[in-house]
Amino acid sequence: MRTACFVDGYNVFYGLVAGTSYKWLNLPALLKHILRVEQPDSELTAISFFTSGVKPSLASRGNLSKEAQDSYLRALIAQGVDVHYGRHQLEPRNAPRFVNKETPPSRLDQVAIWKLEEKETDVHIAISMYRLAAQESRLPADQRVQQLVLVSADTDLTPALRAIREDFPDLRLGVILPHRKGMKRTLPGSLRNNAHWMRQMVTEDELASHQFPDRVPTQKKPALKPAYW
Numbered sequence: 001m002r003t004a005c006f007v008d009g010y011n012v013f014y015g016l017v018a019g020t021s022y023k024w025l026n027l028p029a030l031l032k033h034i035l036r037v038e039q040p041d042s043e044l045t046a047i048s049f050f051t052s053g054v055k056p057s058l059a060s061r062g063n064l065s066k067e068a069q070d071s072y073l074r075a076l077i078a079q080g081v082d083v084h085y086g087r088h089q090l091e092p093r094n095a096p097r098f099v100n101k102e103t104p105p106s107r108l109d110q111v112a113i114w115k116l117e118e119k120e121t122d123v124h125i126a127i128s129m130y131r132l133a134a135q136e137s138r139l140p141a142d143q144r145v146q147q148l149v150l151v152s153a154d155t156d157l158t159p160a161l162r163a164i165r166e167d168f169p170d171l172r173l174g175v176i177l178p179h180r181k182g183m184k185r186t187l188p189g190s191l192r193n194n195a196h197w198m199r200q201m202v203t204e205d206e207l208a209s210h211q212f213p214d215r216v217p218t219q220k221k222p223a224l225k226p227a228y229w
Contacts, residue, residue, distance in 0.1 A: 001146045001172065003042045004132060005031050006125050008152035008178070009051030015153060015178035015185070022207040023229045024072065028079045030202070030210040031151070034176055038199050042147060048128055049076055050121045052086040061228070068226035075216040075223035084128070086121040125152070126160035133168045147172040150195075153179065153188050161194035172196050180204065 007027065017023045028047055035042040051073070054066040061068075073083050095113045096105030129148055136144040148164065148171060150157060165173055175195045179185045181203045192198045216223040 001039065001041045001043060002045045002144070003035060003039075003147040003149055003174075004046040004145050005044065005048070005149045005151055005176075006129050007031075007047060007049045008121065008125060008150075008154055008157075009049055010121065011152045011154060012178045015183075016180050016202055016207065020180075020207070021229070022204075022211065023068075024075075024212050024214075024225045025207065026079075026210045026212045027076060028081060030206060031149075031176070033206065033210060034199055034202070035149070038197060039147070039174065045145065047081045048084060048125075049073075049081050050084045050086065050125050050128075052121060064226070064228070068229060071223045071226060074218055075212055078216055078218040078223060084124055086124060122154060122156045125150070126157055129160055130164055130167075133164050133171055136171075137168055145171075147174060149174040149176060150191070151176045151178060153177045153185070153191070155188045155190050158188075158190040158194060161191065165194055174198070177201065180207070 012025075012027070013023075017025055027049070028044070031047065032044050035044055051069075054069045077083055093113055094110040096107060097109045097111045098105075129150070132145065133148065150161065150173070152175075161173055161175075164171060173195045175191050175198045177185070177188070177191075177198065177200050179201045181201045187200065212223075212225065214225045
């Protein structure tokens with residue numbers, strides 16, 4: 001069963017590897033492993049990875065954070081992953097002041113904040129999934145991608161899954177939640193209800209056993225694992 005995966009890079013970073021030593025994740029190998037476990041007849045034919053560039057001025061390690069992301073994306077590209085870029089938008093906003101958990105927010109008591117948002121990523125994933133489904137439907141049946149897998153826990157993508165399932169009923173849909181085992185996360189029921197199957201977590205052993213080597217060959221200079229990763 002020919003399979004294409006669509007990966008929400010923000011979700012993967014903060015749901016799976018942030019705060020761990022597993023950031024140098026061999027994503028293609030991990031996805032192949034999960035598909036082999038969950039859907040043994042799957043053949044991974046394409047991976048699309050959606051992310052936004054790090055803003056050094058806002059990153060904990062400044063330019064080192066950007067260099068680390070660039071190196072990782074080069075490693076992914078060298079493994080045949082298609083990387084798609086959105087953007088970050090930083091704007092001043094007002095928000096209710098936090099007092100404590102027992103005190104509800106009040107619009108009459110606000111403070112100035114910086115609001116950082118990742119823009120375009122969700123829409124790009126949704127359009128890319130639907131567009132591929134439409135393109136593949138015009139091919140002979142024996143040449144089509146037969147399964148789309150979303151790697152995200154973002155319920156904003158529920159309408160895309162619902163539309164694909166309604167408009168392309170022969171296409172199988174899967175969801176891999178980028179939730180590390182042991183972390184308390186809410187199960188996104190709307191994604192589960194619009195997919196044929198769902199993997200709810202990734203174990204630490206799976207992360208540990210699917211890491212890139214420290215040097216990943218590319219068409220130019222090797223992609224090197226950041227020293228602090």
